[in-house]
Amino acid sequence: MTQTALHPDLSEVLYSEETIQHRIAELGKELSADYAGKMPLLVCTLKGAIHFFSDLAKTLSIDCEYDFIVASSYGEGTETSGKVLIKKDLSTDIRDRYVIIVDDIIDSGVTLKFLTEEFAKRGAASVKTITLLNKPSRRTAAITADYAGFEIPNKFVVGYGLDYQQRYRNLPYIGILKPQVYENSL
Ligand code: IMP
Ligand code: MG
Numbered sequence: 001m002t003q004t005a006l007h008p009d010l011s012e013v014l015y016s017e018e019t020i021q022h023r024i025a026e027l028g029k030e031l032s033a034d035y036a037g038k039m040p041l042l043v044c045t046l047k048g049a050i051h052f053f054s055d056l057a058k059t060l061s062i063d064c065e066y067d068f069i070v071a072s073s074y075g076e077g078t079e080t081s082g083k084v085l086i087k088k089d090l091s092t093d094i095r096d097r098y099v100i101i102v103d104d105i106i107d108s109g110v111t112l113k114f115l116t117e118e119f120a121k122r123g124a125a126s127v128k129t130i131t132l133l134n135k136p137s138r139r140t141a142a143i144t145a146d147y148a149g150f151e152i153p154n155k156f157v158v159g160y161g162l163d164y165q166q167r168y169r170n171l172p173y174i175g176i177l178k179p180q181v182y183e184n185s186l
Contacts, residue, residue: 028059048104109141
């Protein structure tokens with residue numbers, strides 16, 4: 001694993017690369033057991049889930065397929081707009097498929113609730129959700145993830161795919177963004 005100095009815009013590291021990979025391996029075992037023989041379709045919610053999706057998929061010991069979707073409930077700030085827009089849709093017919101939505105973080109829950117209902121309408125055999133991070137304190141939509149990596153406090157986090165204004169996605173760890181970074185630009 002790489003040794004990376006803490007980015008100056010972050011106040012602390014919440015989860016190191018090693019901690020993230022360890023938890024992902026546990027989640028991969030669970031999914032492999034639960035989806036044996038079902039050929040699940042893993043749906044990556046771009047862009048934020050890119051690293052989680054990729055690392056999680058590699059821990060699976062069962063066959064699966066991939067698809068990608070771009071949906072957004074966020075503007076450029078740190079607050080949800082409450083509306084979800086599909087900017088890039090799936091390329092798979094999901095009728096009768098076992099769909100697993102792989103998300104980076106569930107915050108208000110608006111995005112995941114929308115996608116879950118949308119995929120159910122399309123005739124999926126089942127739609128389950130896995131999120132790396134769960135911020136339960138901010139939930140407004142009635143949804144809980146079926147699988148979750150870590151429960152986090154109500155702080156704005158970046159890294160390992162998560163961004164603030166499209167930046168910090170490439171950090172290999174997850175950390176807390178200093179409030180002055182976003183307070184200055186709101
Ligand atoms: P929700 O619809 O409010 O659950 O928002 C989900 C999306 O909001 C995530 O996929 C992220 O893109 C974004 N988001 C929510 N909280 C954070 C955060 O702490 N850091 C970075 N992005 C976040
Ligand atoms: Mg996102």
